[in-house]
Amino acid sequence: MNARRSVLTACLLAAAPAWSQAVYRCGSSYSEHPCEGGRAVAATDARSAAQQAESQRAVARDVRLADGLERERRRVEAKAEREAARERKARAQSERERSEARAAAADDGWPAEPFVARVPTQPRKPKDGSRKRE
Secondary structure, eight states: OHHHHHHHHHHHHHHTGGGGSOEEEETTEEESSOOTTOEEEOOOOOOOHHHHHHHHHHHHHHHHHHHHHHHHHHHHHHHHHHHHHHHHHHHHHHHHHHHHHHHHHHTSSSOSSOOOOOOOOOOOOOTTSOOOOO
8 A cells, every 4th residue: 555655656756857858759759868850849747736736636546446446355365265264174174074984984893895795606527527526
């Protein structure tokens, strides 16, 4: 907020001496130094004191509005960051609970892998045609 005001003030003060200097048009650009084929341009402020004061009031109003918008943006961003942190914490908590539930289920005395029943295969007959002794 104060930084914007100080930058604005510095710009206005830096531009103030330029109003009394001669300005030259050199082709499609402007310069404070004369150039070949350039011509002097009247760069005086033709506004009245009342118009200049109104302009300064408008700039001050715009600075106040910009500061208010910046405060509002920062407030909204901070709120969004708090909500995102809250969601991350809830997500971590639910993941931790699921992990604990899986660990508890695996530790209840049952094997960790599921039981799979298999059908026994038929005994093979020997190739030579003889029977196995029992």
